[in-house]
Amino acid sequence: MKPPGNCVTLEPTLAGIFAFQDLPADVVENLNRNCQWRTLAPETIVIDYREPSTDVFFIVRGHVRAAIMSVAGKTIAFRELGPGEMFGELAAIDGKPRSASIETLETCVIAQMKAQLFSEVIKAEPDVMHAVMCHLAMHVRSLSERYYELSALGVCSRLHSELLRLALDGKVFGNSANIARLPTHTELASRIGTHREAVTRELNKLEREKVIVRDGSAAHINLNAMYALVHAAKGDAES
Numbered sequence: 001m002k003p004p005g006n007c008v009t010l011e012p013t014l015a016g017i018f019a020f021q022d023l024p025a026d027v028v029e030n031l032n033r034n035c036q037w038r039t040l041a042p043e044t045i046v047i048d049y050r051e052p053s054t055d056v057f058f059i060v061r062g063h064v065r066a067a068i069m070s071v072a073g074k075t076i077a078f079r080e081l082g083p084g085e086m087f088g089e090l091a092a093i094d095g096k097p098r099s100a101s102i103e104t105l106e107t108c109v110i111a112q113m114k115a116q117l118f119s120e121v122i123k124a125e126p127d128v129m130h131a132v133m134c135h136l137a138m139h140v141r142s143l144s145e146r147y148y149e150l151s152a153l154g155v156c157s158r159l160h161s162e163l164l165r166l167a168l169d170g171k172v173f174g175n176s177a178n179i180a181r182l183p184t185h186t187e188l189a190s191r192i193g194t195h196r197e198a199v200t201r202e203l204n205k206l207e208r209e210k211v212i213v214r215d216g217s218a219a220h221i222n223l224n225a226m227y228a229l230v231h232a233a234k235g236d237a238e239s
Contacts, residue, residue, distance in 0.1 A: 012037055012109050017058045018084050019131040031121065035111040046102040046110065047088060054095060054115035056088045062108030063181070066100045067190070077190040079142075080105065080183070089132065092118050105181075150193050156202050157233035158192040163212070164230050167221040175223050182219040 014020045014035070015028050023031075035058075040046065046057060049068050059081055066087065067077040078100060081087055087102055092115035122129045149158050167177035183191070185199045192199075206212040211229070213220040 012060045012111065014058055014060075014111055016060065016084050017086060017111075019086065019128050019135070022127040022131075023125060027125070031113070031117075032111075034117055035113050038110050038112060040104045040108045040110060042104055042106050044104045044108075046104065047098050049099075049101045050097040052097050054088075054091045056086060056092045056113045056115065056118045057102070058086045058111040058113065059083055060109040060111060062110075063105045064102050064108060065105055065187075066102055068100050075190055077183075077187055079191075086135075089118070089135075091115070153233055155192065155194045155198050157230070158194070159188065159199060159202050160226060160229040160233065162188060162192050163206075163221060164223075164226050167223065167226065172223070177221045177223055179219045179221065181217050182214070 012032075013028065014031050015025070020028055020031065040062075046064065047053060061083055063080050063082045064087070065077055065080050067075050069075055081102075088098070090096070091098055095115075122132060145161075149161055153161070163179075166179045166182070170180060171178045185196045185203065188203075189196045189199045203212065207214060209225070211222050211225040
């Protein structure tokens with residue numbers, strides 16, 4: 001039965017995934033058919049830390065969070081991933097257990113691909129291989145930067161750096177950037193290695209100084225002001 005009126009039901013596709021954007025339509029369609037498509041509710045654990053599985057996952061709709069739960073029950077969050085991104089590729093490449101847990105933050109549409117097929121695509125398609133290499137290089141750089149921040153910067157400066165990353169990942173309009181969903185104070189504390197109260201104090205200060213303006217769960221960032229704070233702490237031109 002066709003949808004009523006002018007409704008159009010679109011089939012999920014890998015065409016919007018960064019690694020597959022340059023592939024011919026017929027190749028993408030073949031990959032679509034060979035994936036398991038899943039619609040997952042919020043707070044669903046997609047893969048668990050140290051799990052021995054090797055499938056690769058591609059996010060078509062929604063956002064997920066990568067984290068590790070400590071023995072004491074503390075959640076250490078690393079990053080959020082959204083539409084067009086992938087996760088699980090490390091285990092598919094080296095066959096070792098998962099390096100983090102992945103949990104959905106909202107309703108998600110995700111494609112699940114077997115590691116063997118992922119390997120075959122990388123070998124057969126140079127553009128995909130290059131995209132995956134750039135993707136892994138980006139994460140190595142990001143982890144290096146975060147390690148430096150945890151080792152060398154104070155809590156406030158680590159928060160400024162994290163907010164700037166979130167802002168630049170969002171929508172930028174001149175000197176302003178919009179973070180569509182600002183992580184909770186607890187989530188931000190987990191990301192930068194501190195406690196919720198310290199994050200709350202600094203966010204309140206940034207709001208008073210108009211560096212950040214809250215709008216429900218969203219936030220607007222004054223980029224020049226945030227750049228200045230990060231530069232003062234790091235002292236590097238790149239920041």
